């Protein structure tokens with residue numbers, strides 16, 4: 001479904017980005033949240049399907065996988081699927097994880113960790129992924145509400161100390177506003193910001209511009225509108241038809257076109273959807289296309 005010939009590494013067809021300045025990744029990545037379960041209340045998914053998706057992602061050149069220890073349902077744990085599917089990990093694979101939310105008894109995120117609890121959460125990720133250090137760890141701030149309104153310095157400083165110890169290579173922040181990003185940067189370098197963003201949910205455009213100005217990766221979560229703010233796909237249909245693409249591919253291509261620091265991580269538990277999403281990296285939208293997509 002792409003409009004250009006596939007390369008041997010289709011996920012890199014929209015270029016690469018050096019996370020933290022030294023970890024080059026294909027700009028089209030993968031989010032692991034949908035491997036244990038497709039929806040927030042849905043049934044657990046077959047772990048063998050998740051393993052197939054992860055292996056296919058790497059075959060397609062995806063080398064930026066976003067995960068978290070709290071991506072789990074029942075016995076199916078995203079981090080463990082990543083380890084089962086991909087370890088020993090191929091050279092150049094970057095696994096990003098996030099800490100901050102604590103888990104309630106049923107595994108769902110519940111409340112926020114104190115600075116002192118973050119080490120244990122980092123160690124959970126190290127153990128589940130079977131690694132001696134983590135490539136990129138985000139401090140995930142807040143609950144389901146928009147970013148802002150709380151201080152993060154103490155928690156970010158706790159992660160910076162773990163970075164100094166060698167347990168973490170790069171730090172990121174997730175679900176933050178500009179003030180919180182500045183607060184974190186005053187403590188340690190911030191390699192990536194991960195906030196909700198899609199073609200029609202662009203409230204963080206100024207934060208994206210700030211990331212572009214400073215060479216910081218901007219990793220949009222819910223890039224396909226998988227959260228509470230779905231995409232009005234009717235606005236994408238004409239462009240999709242013109243490119244022989246799907247509306248999901250157009251949504252991802254628009255993000256890739258928005259900024260060279262934009263690294264989408266669409267989530268799926270389906271090999272067919274994964275292949276389609278990776279195909280978006282080869283689609284080149286025109287400025288007229290892009291202007292027609294906004295909500």
Ligand SMILES: NC(=O)c1ccc[n+]([C@@H]2O[C@H](COP(=O)([O-])OP(=O)(O)OC[C@H]3O[C@@H](n4cnc5c(N)ncnc54)[C@H](OP(=O)(O)O)[C@@H]3O)[C@@H](O)[C@H]2O)c1
Nearest residue numbers: 031032033066221222223224225226248266267268269273
């Ligand atoms: N930092 C944070 O707070 C935070 C919050 C949420 C997510 N994340 C990260 O961001 C990643 C992306 O977000 P997300 O996975 O929640 O949402 P998303 O990428 O916006 O959308 C995923 C949803 O779209 C479906 N889908 C995927 N590809 C499709 C396609 N080609 N055609 C039709 N449907 C398709 C998936 O269903 P199927 O599985 O059935 O394909 C799933 O229901 C997550 O996986 C996670 O790593 C971070």
